[in-house]
Amino acid sequence: MQTILQSYKAQSITFLFIYLVSMVLSAEAVLSISMIALVVLAVFQLKIDGPKIRVTLRDTLRENFEKYRRYTPWLAVSVPFLLVLFSWPWSSDLGYTLERLRIKLPFLVLPFAFASMPTLRKREVCTILYFLLVTMSIISVYVLLNFIAHFDAEMTNLGRGGHLTTPSNHIRFSLMVALTILGGGALWVEGFHFSNKNERWLIGGLTVFLFAFIHVLSVRSGLISLYLALMALGVWFVSVKKRYLLGLTGIAAVVALPVVAYFTVPSFKAKVNYARWDYRQFQQGTGADYPDAERFTSVLIGYDIGKEHPIFGIGAGDLDAEVHRRYDSGAYGNYQFRMPHNQFVTIFAGTGLLGLGLFLVGFFLPLFYRGNWRNPLFLALHAVIFSSYFVENTIENNFGVSLYLFFLLVGLKYLGEVKEEKSLA
DSSP states (O other): OHHHHHHHHHHHHHHHHHHHHHHHTTOHHHHHHHHHHHHHHHHEEEEEETTEEEEEEOTTHHHHHHHHHHSHHHHHTTHHHHHHHHTGGGOOOHHHHHHHHHHHHHHHHHHHHHHHSOOOOHHHHHHHHHHHHHHHHHHHHHHHHHHHHTHHHHHHHHHTTOOOOOSSOHHHHHHHHHHHHHHHHHHHHHTOOSSOTTHHHHHHHHHHHHHHHHHHHTOHHHHHHHHHHHHHHHHHHHHTSOOHHHHHHHHHHHHHHHHHHHHHOHHHHHHHHHHHHHHHHHHTTOOTTOHHHHHHHHHHHHHHHHHHSTTTOSOGGGHHHHHHHHHHHTTTOSOOOOOOSOHHHHHHHHHHHHHHHHHHHHHHHHHHGGGGGGSHHHHHHHHHHHHHHHHOOTTSSHHHHHHHHHHHHHHHHHHHHHHHHHHHO
């Protein structure tokens, strides 16, 4: 039995690494395969009896389902999928409804897959973070070298509201960099290393490099999320650890660093200046074809739809058609079509205040359940994702869903079982 569990654990961690790499590189097919593999491993097993090899249901399937059912946060994670499912009766566009259900399906099935895995120990979680830190540093060096090699063209693109060339969607990539920086900080504090204590200096160096790099990258979603997460950690140090000097110094640094970056990092300054200019175009009603004005307009359209259907929303499956109709009407100006660039507005327009309330419960319950917020890295994760919801519809595509769920479920797997072991001790 122990050998089977060890084999299951090795297979699970292998697919976690594949999941992570394919997510970073936007290898969608591999990412989907790794997610499916984690679910298949939770349900089935190979039994070898001499020359006979059989595929059977996992011996611990009933026990795993009980673990999943007993730990409330696993169930709360499924809320985004359930909101689309329950709005089906008043969604007339069957095709778009099914597409939304497909994208949100990981919220339903992956919590069970993670609940079924053998226990993840702290060293294994730290190993995942270490692997992420090294991987993101290598990729970021490539992005930085490409920026230097094409400096004039990249700066011109930034000045027009564009972004640096990245191996995946620049917004999701920036959020990944932000999460990696936070993970690197956690590894430094833990003093983690594989074989040599001097590795701590490598971890610290890579973390500082990525912190500088995210300012060069200058994607606002990632920067805002990182700074709000650091602000939350500063408050955590003051309120939980009672380390007032460290916490307040950290908060002051978070306020001061963007100012320093504005005057020292050309790409950061160009991005800030463009954002201010673009917003003025939106205010004057002349922002057509400018990305920020297009985003503001998309949020306004989504908010107006929600106001007209405040309780249950228009139906998650009908949101795409209704947003298209409003753009085509010309009532909001001559803008290119975009779905609402705000996750809260997207939920509000699709499923109303009822859906938005349930969505917030599903988001915050894993954080506050049995004091999970006392873990600083888990708190920082929620700060990053929550802040991204204000400027992006983060979980309305495969990569946003996979990014959020990976870190959330690894965290819940570790925190939930640590608390369970303590309660049984």
